[in-house]
Amino acid sequence: MMSLVTFTRNNALPLLRTSITVRIQLNSASLSSLVRLEEKQGYAVVAMHKPPVNSLSLEMIQALSESLSELEKNKCKGFILTSACPGIFSAGLDIREMYQPTEERLKEFWSSLQTLWLQLYGSKMASVALINGHAPAGGCLLAMCCDSRIMVNGKSKIGLNETKLGIVAPFWFKDTFVNTIGVRQSERALQLGSLFTPDEALKIGLVDRVLPDPEAATAVAESELKEFLQIPAMARYLSKMRIREAALKDLLENREKDLNTFVNFATTDAVQKGLGIYLQSLAKKN
Numbered sequence: 093m094m095s096l097v098t099f100t101r102n103n104a105l106p107l108l109r110t111s112i113t114v115r116i117q118l119n120s121a122s123l124s125s126l127v128r129l130e131e132k133q134g135y136a137v138v139a140m141h142k143p144p145v146n147s148l149s150l151e152m153i154q155a156l157s158e159s160l161s162e163l164e165k166n167k168c169k170g171f172i173l174t175s176a177c178p179g180i181f182s183a184g185l186d187i188r189e190m191y192q193p194t195e196e197r198l199k200e201f202w203s204s205l206q207t208l209w210l211q212l213y214g215s216k217m218a219s220v221a222l223i224n225g226h227a228p229a230g231g232c233l234l235a236m237c238c239d240s241r242i243m244v245n246g247k248s249k250i251g252l253n254e255t256k257l258g259i260v261a262p263f264w265f266k267d268t269f270v271n272t273i274g275v276r277q278s279e280r281a282l283q284l285g286s287l288f289t290p291d292e293a294l295k296i297g298l299v300d301r302v303l304p305d306p307e308a309a310t311a312v313a314e315s316e317l318k319e320f321l322q323i324p325a326m327a328r329y330l331s332k333m334r335i336r337e338a339a340l341k342d343l344l345e346n347r348e349k350d351l352n353t354f355v356n357f358a359t360t361d362a363v364q365k366g367l368g369i370y371l372q373s374l375a376k377k378n
C-alpha cells in the first residue's frame with residue numbers, strides 16, 4: 093500500500109543556538125498514513141489526515157503518538173501540529189469508539205489517549221498548533237497541549253463541548269483547560285460545553301493569534317515556533333514544566349483509576365443512549 097506520509101528533505105541549518113544540526117530522518121515507511129510528517133528547516137510539520145474530520149480513533153491516536161516518537165528519536169526540536177483536511181483541525185475523539193464498544197478496545201483506546209496526552213503535554217519539543225478548522229473537545233485538547241495556538245478566522249469553533257454530548261471532560265482535560273484559560277473561564281465553559289469563535293477564543297486566551305487566512309496563519313505559526321526555538325531548550329522546557337508538571341504527575345499516578353472511571357462511565361446506559369442520539373444527530377445533518 094502506498095504511504096501517504098510526505099517527507100521532503102533539505103539541507104537544514106540549525107535554528108537553535110543550543111542545538112547541533114537538526115536533521116530529521118523520519119522512518120516514513122513505518123508511519124501510518126493518518127499523519128503526514130514534513131521536515132522543514134530545523135522543525136517538522138505534523139499534519140493530521142483522516143478525512144472527513146480527523147476524528148481521533150484508536151488508530152489515529154496511535155499514529156500521532158508514533159509520529160511524535162519518531163520526531164523525538166530524531167532529536168527534532170519543534171513541530172507545528174495542524175490538519176491536512178480543509179476546514180477541520182480535529183473533531184475530537186471518534187465517538188464511534190465509545191459507542192457500543194468492546195471493553196478490550198475501549199480500554200486500549202483510552203490508554204492510548206492517555207499516552208498521547210502525556211507525550212504531547214510533557215513534550216521537550218516546542219510546538220505550535222496551527223488550527224485551520226473546527227477543534228471541539230479532543231481537538232481542542234490537542235491544540236492546548238502545544239506551546240502556542242494560531243487559529244485561522246472563519247466559521248470554525250474551538251472548546252471543550254463534552255457536556256453537550258452528556259459526557260464529562262476527564263480531570264486531565266480540565267487541568268489542561270485551566271492551565272490555558274484559568275479557573276473561572278474553565279468552570280463556566282466546561283459546564284456550558286462552550287464552543288468559541290476564533291475571536292472569542294482569542295479574548296479568553298484559548299488561542300494566541302487569529303489570522304484571516306491559512307497562508308497568513310502558517311507564516312505566523314512558523315515565526316512563532318522559531319521564537320520558541322531561539323530560547324535555550326532546557327530553560328524553556330523546565331519553565332513549561334513549572335506549569336504542567338502537577339497535571340502530568342496526577343495522571344501518571346492515577347492512570348489505572350482514570351481508565352476504570354472512563355470505562356465505567358462510558359458504558360453506562362445513560363451515556364450510551366446520549367452518544368447514540370448525538371451520532372444520529374450528526375448523521376441526520378447530512
Ligand SMILES: CC/C=C\C/C=C\CCC/C=C/CC(=O)SCCNC(=O)CCNC(=O)[C@H](O)C(C)(C)COP(=O)(O)OP(=O)(O)OC[C@H]1O[C@@H](n2cnc3c(N)ncnc32)[C@H](O)[C@@H]1OP(=O)(O)O
Pocket residue numbers: 144145147180182183184185186187188226228229230231253254257259260261262353354357358371374375377378
Ligand atoms: C466522571 C467522568 C469521568 C471520565 C470521563 C468519561 C468519559 C468521557 C470522555 C470524554 C471525552 C470526550 C472528548 C471528545 O472529543 S468527544 C467528541 C466531541 N466531538 C464533537 O462533538 C464534534 C462532532 N462533530 C461536529 O460537530 C462536526 O462534525 C464538525 C463541526 C467537527 C464538522 O462539521 P462538518 O459539517 O464539516 O462535518 P459533518 O458532516 O458533521 O461530519 C462528517 C462526518 O464525520 C462524522 N463525525 C463528525 N465528528 C465525529 C466524531 N467526533 N466522531 C466520529 N464521527 C464524527 C459525522 O458523523 C459525519 O459522518 P457521516 O454522516 O458522513 O457518516
